[in-house]
Amino acid sequence: MKKILVVGANGQLGNCIRKIAPDFELDYEFTFTDSQTLDITNADQVNSFFSENKPDFCINASAYTAVDLAEKEEEKAFAVNAEGVAHLAQACVDFKTTLIHVSTDYVFDGETNLCYSEDDFTSPIGVYGESKLKGEELALEINPNTIILRTSWLYSEFNKNFVKTMLNLFSQKDELGIVGDQFGQPTNANDLAEAIMSIIEAQQKTFGVFHFSNYPETTWFEFAEKIAEFSKSKIKLNQLTTEQYPTPAKRPKRSTMCLDKIEEIYKIEPKHWENSLEECVSILAQ
Numbered sequence: 001m002k003k004i005l006v007v008g009a010n011g012q013l014g015n016c017i018r019k020i021a022p023d024f025e026l027d028y029e030f031t032f033t034d035s036q037t038l039d040i041t042n043a044d045q046v047n048s049f050f051s052e053n054k055p056d057f058c059i060n061a062s063a064y065t066a067v068d069l070a071e072k073e074e075e076k077a078f079a080v081n082a083e084g085v086a087h088l089a090q091a092c093v094d095f096k097t098t099l100i101h102v103s104t105d106y107v108f109d110g111e112t113n114l115c116y117s118e119d120d121f122t123s124p125i126g127v128y129g130e131s132k133l134k135g136e137e138l139a140l141e142i143n144p145n146t147i148i149l150r151t152s153w154l155y156s157e158f159n160k161n162f163v164k165t166m167l168n169l170f171s172q173k174d175e176l177g178i179v180g181d182q183f184g185q186p187t188n189a190n191d192l193a194e195a196i197m198s199i200i201e202a203q204q205k206t207f208g209v210f211h212f213s214n215y216p217e218t219t220w221f222e223f224a225e226k227i228a229e230f231s232k233s234k235i236k237l238n239q240l241t242t243e244q245y246p247t248p249a250k251r252p253k254r255s256t257m258c259l260d261k262i263e264e265i266y267k268i269e270p271k272h273w274e275n276s277l278e279e280c281v282s283i284l285a286q
């Protein structure tokens with residue numbers, strides 16, 4: 001029986017992996033850790049945990065994800081998203097564990113009219129993106145046998161995210177302004193969890209960077225419109241420009257990622273974002 005360690009298991013992605021773990025229990029033994037039981041910023045703790053548990057796969061679902069706060073908490077963001085990832089990568093080398101690490105579309109500056117492919121030039125425009133890029137670089141430098149999945153606009157029925165924030169605001173307000181000039185691809189974290197398990201199950205592993213999200217691209221405004229439609233909300237939504245909705249951290253204008261590499265190599269077909277969103281909204285309505 002192969003062992004899978006899921007680090008940062010109380011986050012959105014971690015919870016989605018927990019949800020599907022019973023489907024894989026005949027072949028895999030899962031261990032889920034949170035920041036209390038395994039703090040990735042603590043190299044000794046990481047090392048002794050791996051030494052005791054010797055996982056075959058480590059899914060890093062942990063991260064410092066507060067994009068705006070990261071502008072003020074650079075050290076904290078780098079401690080988790082860069083140094084913490086390095087500790088995991090080193091432990092994975094030492095204990096022959098395959099590392100599956102999750103990164104972000106925010107490693108790109110968003111100044112493109114096309115989709116970004118995996119080897120396109122990275123140039124983050126905020127501290128969060130910089131710290132995640134550093135994590136990618138350290139992971140691959142320390143452990144070339146790492147699979148990095150960049151994802152975008154992650155949401156689920158768990159924890160805090162755009163979909164849950166919208167549903168909450170729809171129940172309190174009659175009208176809402178949403179940014180309509182930033183483009184990207186929403187991703188249901190349940191789909192990402194399934195993609196990760198497909199990679200673990202693949203007989204042959206190709207390492208390196210892959211993009212995974214739902215498709216095609218949309219804007220935050222259109223995303224909010226669909227959340228309203230699927231939740232049968234009567235909210236009036238108004239389209240705002242980025243200038244009308246300033247945030248502490250700048251966001252890429254278009255961070256749409258090309259998805260053909262993961263399709264070609266791992267035969268993972270991304271779902272249409274509207275279908276995945278509808279599933280999530282219906283779960284949240286229960």
Ligand SMILES: NC(=O)c1ccc[n+]([C@@H]2O[C@H](COP(=O)([O-])OP(=O)(O)OC[C@H]3O[C@@H](n4cnc5c(N)ncnc54)[C@H](OP(=O)(O)O)[C@@H]3O)[C@@H](O)[C@H]2O)c1
Binds near residue numbers: 011035084159160
């Ligand atoms: N959310 C998005 O929109 C988005 C977009 C693109 C990419 N991503 C990436 O997707 C991945 C999953 O994101 P998510 O939304 O599921 O994250 P999340 O819900 O914010 O969860 C992150 C988890 O990381 C844990 N964590 C933080 N510091 C830790 C530490 N030092 N040691 C161990 N665990 C620690 C947190 O645990 P505690 O709660 O116990 O502190 C939290 O449960 C991340 O790599 C993220 O960068 C996310």
